[in-house]
Amino acid sequence: MLTMMQIGCQTYTWEMLGDRWTGGPDDLLDAISAAGYSGIEITDTMIGHYAGKPEAFGRALAARGLELAAFACASDSGYTEQDQLESDLAMVDRTLDFVAAFPGAVLSLGSATIMSPGSLDGKFAAAAAFYNAAGELGQRTGVPVAVHPSSHHNTLLFTRADYDRLFALLDPARIGWVPDTGHILRGGQDILDTLTTYRDRIRYLHLKDVDASGDWQMLGSGICDTRAVVDIVATSPNFNGWLVLEEESDIAAADPAKAVQTNRETMRALLA
Template identity: 70%
Template structure:
């Protein structure tokens, strides 16, 4: 969710919402669901909780869903659980990723992401399609990708997912 334009940052929310709502309408006509996936990288529009509040106030929830990314939410210094609960009705699927207390990528279950809470919220989200997409960007995964996949699978199984 990056918007590059001139002008005040507040105006970018309106620009983004207009584009997302139009895309959502086109998607509806084509039978495709449209959803916003924010990040925590430089120039992102959706970084902290007030940003989420601003954009979701402008988006039509029937046209534009949300694909929260737990790692990016945590890196944005937001209360992940509260943000997910507040906007659970918009969740379509979830990118599940962990970070340490400094915001560096961590293996799932080794950082600050409360994965059981994410699973609980997902299971109560009315539009959740059942997909928890595990993303692994830690140094451990870079050194041993296959091992990271196996470890994450074991972590998820230990949580009953």
Template identity: 65%
Template sequence: MKTAELQIGCQTFTWEMLGTKWTGGPDDLVRAIAAGGYSGIEITDTMIGDYAGRPDAFARTLSDAGLSLVSFAFGSSSGFTLPEQLTADLEAARRWVDFAAHFPGALVSMGSATVVSPGARPDKFAAAADCYNRASEIGRAASVTVAVHPSSHHNTLLFTREDYDALFALLDPQVGWVPDTGHILRGGQVMGDTLAAFRDRIRYVHLKDVDARGDWAMLGAGVCDVRAVIDVVRSAPLFNGWIVVEEESDKAGEDPAAAVRVNRETLRALGH
């Protein structure tokens, strides 16, 4: 079986997690990620800044830095689980699909379904699936793949393997998945089993690490078997070859640019 050629990208959440301590802009992110030795960037609606309405300008900035746009990621205050906000969420999906369509091969990543209101969990899974499915239809019309990125953060609806099973059973086949190694491990899941169970949905990967207690760790300093993850995903039929490194450890909070440089060196030491 032919395996995908790997490319290494970087997610901008490493800077976003600084909150108000981060005073830079998207140009600073592009420069730091390019200097860190990466080939691609995944940027979020929070960090895109004034490029939000200027995709062609952002494309020129990335080209000048030698970077590709891997994916555009966005979330919602609805947690994608409030039916009364479905219209607004789909309007946001259309906006970012239209943005990503300016970048050949770029995807749109929708954040984790999250519990933001009272109510039965099955209803929330149904609402999230409806939102993801409809967003994927919007993407398909523009030749942009839409994928789901589950999280282990506060109030996530997608934490355990049972949660993944519940959502993915409701998703249309064209809806992609961005497995995140850190969130999978924090949810107490068996990495190989979860990746294998939904391998046909894998589009690209978020790679990060945690220690045995589930606390964020620098890549290679925790329990994530990076080689095993890469071996599994490379043979997934729709995997596009992008490994996107995301760093949320305390060291990233101290110096994001330095942290992502170290992670890139870690992957090079592993032959990537």
């Protein structure tokens, strides 16, 4: 089954540079194609002048031999503000129109995040209501929708207990999961157990690495047992075959294009 897998690149490696990144989406496509990837996961922040123009973006991908593996988006609400549910779902609806032009691509929704005071019960309930409704919208348009937990500041989804709490509220028939190895490890989880427990929810996989302290490392340089992770994910009945590499280390901050090229070479060796 490993031979059927495709390797994609997430554009957050450039996005994390903030104002230091002055390029555009075509520069990303050029760098990712040159590094030997088959596909791309791009974010709503990095889509640039292709926003709302799926036909043009499709031509740009095809010209470089790339596919759209996933489109990722987030909201200032952190998906935990009940009074912003309607506007967040309207954003999802618009985004689904774009993603639907790329058969097989997944809409990835960012991690539920605490943006204001309030009870955790209320935050989890609001996040679950949003994710379930977004998944239902995806079903209507034929686009798989999945939640991508993170370990960043104020995330609602950090520990295994957090995952268990949210997943108990989600309908797995409507909303899937994008596990991220780095974020799972930063949350102190037994990554292989977490992946095994929720294997059937997996749509695709984010691969990155950390050291024992949770600091970002280049793929293969930290504590992630990448091969063991891939072997578990490959058994998910809903896994679409995409392994998406995402790099957030200091090395990537210095030279994103070089870092993602190195990771692509590392991945070839890890799956050999």
